[in-house]
Amino acid sequence: MKLPLEFYTHNDVLSITRNLLGKYLFTKIDGILTGGYIVEAEAYNGIIDKASHSYGGRQTPRTQTMYMQGGVSYVYLCYGIHEMFNIVTSTEGEPHAILIRAIVPTEGIPEMLLRRNMPVLKNNITMGPGSVAQALGISRKTNTVDLTGDVIWLEDHGLTFTNDQIKAVPRVGVAYAAEDALLPYRFFVKDCKYVSKPNK
DNA sequence: GAGATGATTAGCT
């Protein structure tokens, strides 16, 4: 059931992103199991993606993780407080990554409530990339973790979405990036209450 | 070594 390493090492980061929707993401942090299935993800297509840390082939200590072979986690801090969970794909030297933006929680919900400091379950518990990471207990300590290991992993439970249920939208703010601006990099499940804002 | 910045979120208007 656990996704094999081959799932992550394909070169087509966009099709991997599409296939990630409906896959289950689990984490076991401090011995506590939490998880859910992915409903929103965004591809970061390496050196041609202006929004990527590795745009233009930039290589820094932080982005080293993106250049690794697919199948590891890439966690980084943004705006000082939000930790983001990415899945590195493709082969070594190709800085492809997929940002997990939203999941539907299924396992360990009480623990997620504690981590998010929320009294009751609300739709926004895993809405947005920062919230997903926090609810799952992901932090920079879980950077470069092997996704076929026992800390963070993905499973296929046979859940799939039709093309009608999935919406792919072009990224915004890259209008001058020629044909790349037209590519649909962001995938999400329509009308899912856990998906962040424009969910139709 | 100092300054700018950002793939966000929450809370107020």
Next chain:
DNA sequence: GCTAATCATCTCC
């Protein structure tokens, strides 16, 4: 809808 909060990392001097 819009704006403030907040800090590790990158870049330039």
